[in-house]
Amino acid sequence: xxxxxxxxxxxxxxxxxxxxxxxxxxxxxxxxxxxxxxxxxxxxxxxxxxxxxxxxxxxxxxxxxxxxxxxxxxxxxxxxxxxxxxxxxxxxxxxxxxxxxxxxxxxxxxxxxxxxxxxxxxxxxxxxxxxxxxxxxxxxxxxxxxxxxxxxxxxxxxxxxxxxxxxxxxxxxxxxxxxxxxxxxxxxxxxxxxxxxxxxxxxxxxxxxxxxxxxxxxxxxxxxxxxxxxxxxxxxxxxxxxxxxxxxxxxxxxxxxxxxxxxxxxxxxxxxxxxxxxxxxxxxxxxxxxxxxxxxxxxxxxxxxxxxxxxxxxxxxxxxxxxxxxxxxxxxxxxxxxxxx
Ligand code: KG4
Ligand code: ZN
Numbered sequence: 001x002x003x004x005x006x007x008x009x010x011x012x013x014x015x016x017x018x019x020x021x022x023x024x025x026x027x028x029x030x031x032x033x034x035x036x037x038x039x040x041x042x043x044x045x046x047x048x049x050x051x052x053x054x055x056x057x058x059x060x061x062x063x064x065x066x067x068x069x070x071x072x073x074x075x076x077x078x079x080x081x082x083x084x085x086x087x088x089x090x091x092x093x094x095x096x097x098x099x100x101x102x103x104x105x106x107x108x109x110x111x112x113x114x115x116x117x118x119x120x121x122x123x124x125x126x127x128x129x130x131x132x133x134x135x136x137x138x139x140x141x142x143x144x145x146x147x148x149x150x151x152x153x154x155x156x157x158x159x160x161x162x163x164x165x166x167x168x169x170x171x172x173x174x175x176x177x178x179x180x181x182x183x184x185x186x187x188x189x190x191x192x193x194x195x196x197x198x199x200x201x202x203x204x205x206x207x208x209x210x211x212x213x214x215x216x217x218x219x220x221x222x223x224x225x226x227x228x229x230x231x232x233x234x235x236x237x238x239x240x241x242x243x244x245x246x247x248x249x250x251x252x253x254x255x256x257x258x259x260x261x262x263x264x265x266x267x268x269x270x271x272x273x274x275x276x277x278x279x280x281x282x283x284x285x286x287x288x289x290x291x292x293x294x295x296x297x298x299x300x301x302x303x304x305x306x307x308x309x310x311x312x313x314x315x316x317x318x319x320x321x322x323x324x325x326x327x328x329x330x331x332x333x334x335x336x337x338x339x340x341x
Contacts, residue, residue, distance in 0.1 A: 007077050008079075008319050011079070012309060014087065014090055019031070020066075022069035023318070026319055027124075029070075032311075033309070036049070036057075044173070048089065076107055079102040079105070083112060083114075086336065091336065099330055110327055115339075116317055117317045118138075119151060120320065122138075122273050139260055139273075142276030143169030145167050146213050147159055151273075161259060163215060165216040172185060179245070180237065188245075192241050203218060204217070204221055256284065260272065264295070273300035276307060279302070
């Protein structure tokens with residue numbers, strides 16, 4: 001049987017990366033991401049600047065995605081875009097661009113939930129990776145979100161737990177900022193942690209009921225710890241950077257793994273998939289490999305470029321929705337808050 005080829009152009013603009021991708025069915029032909037360096041100097045994403053940068057990037061990024069895929073826009077079968085959740089000003093740029101392109105080309109428009117996309121990124125065709133089997137547990141860990149989701153089917157998901165305050169990526173970034181590291185500090189904590197002793201310093205873990213998370217207390221305890229120690233030894237952070245990073249990362253990973261193990265025990269599900277920027281962390285990857293050995297889990301980590309914000313993951317959801325004929329009207333509106341269930 002020959003499968004009919006569908007070409008989906010996908011656009012992602014929920015936060016600070018402008019991205020466009022072209023998929024042929026579940027295969028990625030191109031996935032272009034323009035990051036916005038402007039936020040670095042402010043130590044976090046500035047919504048107004050993000051929106052303006054999306055406006056500057058979107059046309060060249062879409063052109064590049066089409067050129068790399070070697071697909072003329074007339075051959076596109078549908079336009080998929082991130083409807084939410086995210087920063088409203090950023091979402092509006094992608095939403096209005098997608099709407100006008102779909103209207104101009106007279107092809108279906110498909111609104112996509114960004115959090116669903118982080119999970120369904122696992123269904124992008126990748127020769128090196130097996131796709132998860134339903135039902136599985138997905139842990140989405142990024143700068144904006146921390147969720148454990150029971151995935152019963154492509155579009156049947158239930159949030160089992162989520163953060164009550166900061167996202168795990170924020171915990172990494174805010175801790176890094178306290179150590180004087182540039183934004184985003186998550187990858188730098190990871191790098192320094194690899195040379196440090198994870199048991200050198202102990203930070204308290206929050207007590208949160210059920211499968212929910214909390215990370216704001218950790219940030220405060222790190223702040224007090226650094227203030228206390230630098231009062232005694234002004235160059236404490238510099239001298240102990242590796243050990244501090246390793247200890248912070250250890251605490252964060254303990255929090256994540258405890259909840260993930262509780263979710264597995266509660267549901268009896270041993271197939272676990274992670275996604276989002278923090279899934280790039282080398283420590284979480286090691287922990288999951290360990291859990292395959294010790295707990296009999298089957299774990300899935302997408303390719304790095306499909307972990308961080310990208311349009312390819314929006315494209316795979318676009319394709320799955322295309323197969324179901326689940327199209328959006330031209331009056332669809334972006335949603336800053338948009339749950340997956
Ligand atoms: O998914 P993502 O690119 O954007 C959001 O939707 O937020 O995630 C970005 C987050 C940032 O907080 C960044 O510090 C974190 O992912 N991150 C990491 C690593 N790589 C990226 N955190 C820890 N270790 C890493 N290797
Ligand atoms: Zn994201």
